[in-house]
Amino acid sequence: MSTVALTESESLAFIGDVPRPRQRLTRTAAEAAEFLAEVGGPVVAKVSGVAHKSDIDGVRAGLTAESLERTWTELAGLGDGTVLVAEQVGPIDFELIVGAFRDPQFGPVAMVGVGGIFAEVLSDVCFLAPPYTRRDVERALRGLRAYDLLAGTRGRTGVDPTALTDLLTRLVAALNSSASVKEIECNPVAVTAGALNVLDALVVLADAEGLAPQTKGTNGDDNARASAGGRDHD
Numbered sequence: 001m002s003t004v005a006l007t008e009s010e011s012l013a014f015i016g017d018v019p020r021p022r023q024r025l026t027r028t029a030a031e032a033a034e035f036l037a038e039v040g041g042p043v044v045a046k047v048s049g050v051a052h053k054s055d056i057d058g059v060r061a062g063l064t065a066e067s068l069e070r071t072w073t074e075l076a077g078l079g080d081g082t083v084l085v086a087e088q089v090g091p092i093d094f095e096l097i098v099g100a101f102r103d104p105q106f107g108p109v110a111m112v113g114v115g116g117i118f119a120e121v122l123s124d125v126c127f128l129a130p131p132y133t134r135r136d137v138e139r140a141l142r143g144l145r146a147y148d149l150l151a152g153t154r155g156r157t158g159v160d161p162t163a164l165t166d167l168l169t170r171l172v173a174a175l176n177s178s179a180s181v182k183e184i185e186c187n188p189v190a191v192t193a194g195a196l197n198v199l200d201a202l203v204v205l206a207d208a209e210g211l212a213p214q215t216k217g218t219n220g221d222d223n224a225r226a227s228a229g230g231r232d233h234d
Contacts, residue, residue, distance in 0.1 A: 003182060004205040007048065009084060011201040015174050015184065018167060020198040023086035029072040032085045036068055039087045045071055049080030054117050061088060089197045093156045094149055095188035097125065098164070100171040102182055108175055110168040114146045115188040130172055134165045157194040167196055180205045
């Protein structure tokens with residue numbers, strides 16, 4: 001069965017109230033400059049409509065008013081003509097992958113592990129079947145090879161288990177909000193001084209018919225990208 005993958009902006013709109021930086025899907029460099037002025041600091045610009053953005057240098061950080069216009073034009077040319085501009089988060093201690101999916105045997109399942117561009121290579125994740133408590137999440141994290149990093153090391157604060165449990169619960173709730181949703185993946189989720197920030201997200205649907213109208217064409221983006229090849233991750 002073919003699937004439909006929402007764009008990053010649509011996926012974040014569908015997931016709803018999760019910790020994330022301010023962002024805007026822009027159609028012109030002027031819109032991007034206006035957003036930068038609103039947040040009052042450096043921004044990250046990301047190509048839109050391209051899978052695995054990092055493979056084509058499609059994510060640019062630390063942009064200021066002097067560098068944004070030129071960078072925006074470059075990224076627009078690499079993708080669908082729009083550019084997602086977000087408030088820059090930092091410093092980042094480490095990155096997680098957090099998600100939820102439907103398992104044929106167990107039903108909705110939550111997932112968390114080491115994220116970022118090497119998430120698939122490292123494959124260091126754990127799974128939880130709802131209902132679960134914060135203690136269950138902490139116990140599952142202890143099974144990860146990178147647990148010491150997630151718990152805090154070399155003066156860095158570990159991930160807040162309460163915030164992580166809340167994010168997992170919100171993603172499972174979003175998964176359960178429509179039978180059309182097959183998978184939700186947030187990667188990376190930045191951890192800064194223990195706090196979480198969802199920097200990228202993907203919602204995969206079995207079909208687009210059950211999708212809430214307000215999430216279709218969010219910010220004027222394309223309604224959906226067909227097949228898993230439409231993934232808009234870093």
